[in-house]
Amino acid sequence: MPRHAPASIEFRSVTKRYGTVTAVDDVSFTIEPGTLVTLLGPSGCGKTTTLRLIAGLEIASAGEILIGGRDVTTQAAADRNVSMVFQSYALFPHMSVLDNVAYGPKVQGLGRARAHALALEKLELVGLSGLGNRSPSELSGGQQQRVAVARALVLEPEVLLFDEPLSNLDAKLRRRVRDDIRDLQQRLNLTVAYVTHDQEEALAVSDRIIVMSNARIAQSGTPRELYEEPASVFVADFIGNANLLPGDLLREEGDRAVIQVGALTIDLPRRGASRGPVTVAVRPDAIRLHGTQPSSPAIQAQVAKAAYLGGHVEYTVGSALGELFAVDRTDRTPMPVGAPVWISFADRDVTVVPR
Incomplete structure (x- = not known):
C-alpha cells in the first residue's frame, strides 16, 4: 500500500x-x-x-x-x-x-x-x-x-x-x-x-x-x-460519434418536449430547449434500420456503405436528414449497398443538445 x-x-x-x-x-x-x-x-x-x-x-x-x-x-x-x-x-x-x-x-x-x-x-x-x-x-x-x-x-x-x-x-x-x-x-x-x-x-x-x-x-x-x-x-460528437440532426421543438410539456425530426415525432427531456429549431443527438446504436417500410412513421434512406465487424455491422446511410452512421448488433448479414431502408429511433440514446 x-x-x-x-x-x-x-x-x-x-x-x-x-x-x-x-x-x-x-x-x-x-x-x-x-x-x-x-x-x-x-x-x-x-x-x-x-x-x-x-x-x-x-x-x-x-x-x-x-x-x-x-x-x-x-x-x-x-x-x-x-x-x-x-x-x-x-x-x-x-x-x-x-x-x-x-x-x-x-x-x-x-x-x-x-x-x-x-x-x-x-x-x-x-x-x-x-x-x-x-x-x-x-x-x-x-x-x-x-x-x-x-x-x-x-x-x-x-x-x-x-x-x-x-x-x-x-x-x-x-x-x-x-x-x-x-x-x-x-x-x-x-x-x-x-x-x-x-x-x-x-x-x-x-x-x-x-x-x-x-x-x-x-x-x-x-x-x-x-x-x-x-x-x-462538440461533446456529443466527440464522445460516442453521435449523429447530429436538425429538429423542431413543437411543444413544451414541463421538463419534456415533443420534437419533430424528419418524419418522426419523438418525446424527449427538454434540457432547457424552447420552441423552435433544436439539435438532436442520436447515437449509432439508437438508429433502427428496417429492410421494409414499417407501419409506424420512419425516415426513408439508402445504404451507402456497410462494414461487417464480427459482432456487429456498421452502416453509412444517405437520407433527407443527411448522411447517418448506424450500428446494427442484431443482424450480422450486411444489407447491400444501394438497398432502400427505413429508419426509426430507439427509446434511449437520443437527446436534445443544449444551445
Missing part, C-alpha cells in the same frame, strides 16, 4: 501561455482523493499541458494549483509528491527491470538493498514477479508498460499521472492494460489523472471525465453523464 494517503488535485483559474499562444485557458476543476479522472480531447486541446502542470513539468502563467490542499503552483517537479507514466515508458535500456524500478529510490538516497526490496514489491504488485533480471528489450509492450507503472509506484506518490499510456499497444493489449491500470488504482486507492484522446478508453476507466476543447473545459462529469447528457454539439 502507498505510504502517503491519496491527495486531491485542484486547479483554480489556471492559465498557461507560451508567448502569444494560450495552451490552457482559465481552467478550474477538482479531482477528489482516490479517484481516476481522465482529461479527454483531440490533439492540441490542452490536456497534456494540463497534466504537465500537475506534474510541475510546466509552471502556470496564472491561477493556483493545489495538491492535497497545499499550494504547489510555483514548485518544481522534484518538490511535488507526484509520479508520471510517460507515453514512451522512458525505461533505461542498459538497466535491468529491477534496476529501472529501483532507480528513483536510489536517487532519493535509499540504500541499494532497501531500493531493491521496494522495487521487488512493486513488480509483484503489477504482476511481474520473477522478471527483475531481464532487460526492457526482452519484455513485451504490455510488460514494459507495467514496469513503467511499477517505477512510478515505487516512489509512493500522492498522485499518479498517465500520459496516453496505451498508445503504443495493439488493440488486444490496450483493453487488458487499461483494465490492469483501473484495477490497480482502485485496489491501492490512488488519485490518478489520466490523459487520452480515445473516448472509449476514457469511458472504460474513469470515475469522472474532463472533456477539453481549445484550451478550455467543454464539460466534466461521470462517463454516463457525458454520454447520455452532452452539454454541447
